[in-house]
Amino acid sequence: MEAILTYIGYFFVTLGAIFLFLGSLGIYRMPDFYTRIQAGTKASTLGAMSLLLGVAFLEPDWWIKLMIIIIFIGISNPLSSHAIARASHKHNVKPLSPEAIDALEDDETEKEEK
Numbered sequence: 635m636e637a638i639l640t641y642i643g644y645f646f647v648t649l650g651a652i653f654l655f656l657g658s659l660g661i662y663r664m665p666d667f668y669t670r671i672q673a674g675t676k677a678s679t680l681g682a683m684s685l686l687l688g689v690a691f692l693e694p695d696w697w698i699k700l701m702i703i704i705i706f707i708g709i710s711n712p713l714s715s716h717a718i719a720r721a722s723h724k725h726n727v728k729p730l731s732p733e734a735i736d737a738l739e740d741d742e743t744e745k746e747e748k
Contacts, residue, residue, distance in 0.1 A: 643691030650685025653677050666730035667722060675715035682707050 657677025664670040690700040
């Protein structure tokens with residue numbers, strides 16, 4: 635049974651490392667700020683959570699602590715990237731694509747008109 639948990643742990647650690655690598659590659663390859671933050675956040679969240687889950691399988695005594703950290707990462711990482719993207723939008727950082735739809739700007743202009 636211990637060998638099965640070890641293999642499962644190695645699988646999740648490897649999966650997490652792959653997602654972290656792909657997230658860093660996405661940050662490097664994407665054309666503008668908003669797509670970079672989206673690629674980095676999704677991949678790094680999944681990568682870190684998978685990596686910690688793999689460690690939890692490898693070290694069962696740490697299971698509860700690692701689950702708390704995984705929950706914290708699952709909540710804080712998307713919230714922080716949303717806050718950064720929202721702040722950059724308020725400072726007029728525009729997407730690179732000219733056909734990008736800015737729904738937030740449309741909502742703000744509707745509020746100003748009322």
